[in-house]
Amino acid sequence: MWDNVSILIDAPIFLVDLLVNGILIGAIFVLAAYGMALVWGVMNIINVAQGEYVMMGGFVTLLVVKAGLHPLLGIPIAAGVLFITGWVLYRIILYRVVDRDIFISLLATFGISILLAQLFNQLFGADVQTIDAGLGTWYFMDGVVTVAVTKVIAFSLALGLGLGLWFFLKRSRIGQAIRATAQNARAARILGIDTHRVYAITYGLNAALCGAAGSLVVMAWAIHPYMGLPYTIRSFMVVIVAGLGNLPGVVLAGLGLGASENLAGFILGTEFQIAFVFILMIVVLIWRNRSLKRQRRYLK
């Protein structure tokens, strides 16, 4: 472990490489976490199928490329297909559980995640898939720091979509309806908002964001039908750390998670990467609990 730290002290340039790559990985988590925060905040559903939507986005992009289109077109197409998928799944399944206990919706989305993973295993086989987008790599500092262009796109998309989402929620009629429903669904219904429509759009939006993320994953990394869980866990963690309804927090937590995960993998060894992230999450939760307690005491 100290050998690894001394590499970073002797040649801090590798620290830059680690952090840059880590932040760009984090951008993917940010995309998936936006959707989870939205669904959780508005519908009070913890969507366990988050990672499966990422996986589906990847496979849609794979089909787009097989149809002879440019891989980058896969991003909007995957988002579109996934929006429809999310919308339909809400109309078929989730509308039955949206007002119920959170445990029921956990079960329902867990069921959806298993179903989707098995379905894609049947359709595409269990093989690992990837796409070469042919976008190349940027070099800095004599090739020590390298940044794949796909990851840069992921990063800008994460920030851009975050900004877009924020504007959409603040300014558009539907965005206002979504926020109203999140604050008080019953009151929103009394005032004439079709909350089921709001929920369907919210859930579709979530799936679309995951689909865009999956489209980037298949270009920068690899996908297979059973890849979902790590993405679900990561976005769950990002939302917990950031707090609900805190979009800038989601961005910071997601990018920070990616960077610290990569740094921990380097220093402690990859086998401790995930353990480190979980410990970090516990520390953040304890710290948040303490600061909240202080606030509560102040209110008294």
Add this chain to the structure above:
Amino acid sequence: MGIDHKNLNSRYLELFTSALLVLTVLFPLSSEAKVEGDTITLGAAVSLTGKYATNGKHTKNGYDLGVKIVNERGGIKVAGKTYKFAIKYYDDESTPARGAQLAERLIKQDNIKFLLGPYGSGLTKAMAPITEKYKVPMVEANGASLSLFNNGYRYLFAILSTTEQYLQSAISLVATVSKNPEKVRIAGAFENDPFSQDIRNGVFDDAKRLGMKTVIDDKLPPDLNDMSATLTKVKALKPDLLVISGHAKGATLAIRQVSDMKVNVPMLALTHCDSADIIGKFGKAAEYVLCASQWDRSLAYKDAFFGSAENFAQGFEKSYGYAPPYQAAESAAALLVYKDAFERAATFDPSKVRDAIATTDMQTFYGNIKFDSSGKNIAKPMVLYQVQDGQYKVVAPTEWAASKLRWPTPPWHKR
């Protein structure tokens, strides 16, 4: 509450019949090996459905072709009489528990005394205790885990190279080309599962024996999504050889990220290149990569039944319409081991056939076969491919190799 006698009686009857059934299953009337007329029936539980279905199919096709060729070209001559092979198959559904059940069923119910292996180490591990218990030989061709061979099993024989050998040839190759092995620095990243850790132990044991220095020893988590932490370390420490093993996903991610991050390393060795289809997926980015394999059609091995490795490959293509993966080749070779053992044993007594298998020493189109006391084949080295001009070319072991190693891999800006 009164007792319902009628109901009770029928319960006893039920109990009695089922006990009778169990007895007939446990003590079948004949205890002779399944050799009827001129047919020797072997038994096999193979994954025809479930997650190993693809490789299970390769295994079955290999067995079937082995049966066909042996039968066509003279059959098996035991004590002056000529016999033919047949195989009784069951589908183990890719689940170890089912595999163990089926092994029991083949032996006790179908009265088969000679088994062929299933696909994969996990299923082989589940079936081996059963064949051992009934003292029935099992010649297997698809369970490579070293852990199968330190339980003292006497009836288990594997004709493929075990896991720890998978990438050892990469170590000897880097030792040969670098002239001074003591200066060689090795980096390894292996998935944290028994299979890849077996490979890791083999690689690092050999590296240590040759005095090489290990500079990176990472364990990749099974839900691995990104290798950039390991690869940044590779950039910093500049090892002479980078070895990565993590099934098809590990191979895919390795090439994706080595090429995206432009990691320069003179030699990169992987497992599972063919199942990850790295040439199809990455094209030029896969050039120079070394890959471990059990067998290749270009090898110079020969036998009297299939001819050369290339002859086998052509025959397989004609029968099944696709080029044989090594899983099919080793499965077909298992039939040759049985044929040879029956002829030398000159009897169908399972324990005598077992002793004959144990003293096997032969060359087949798949490679040389000779078992050590634990039942693993020690005569066949692993093969190392290199991706050269969009094709897998065998570069090691040098005595059977058809092509010359391209080394060192040029840096990315010159490729």
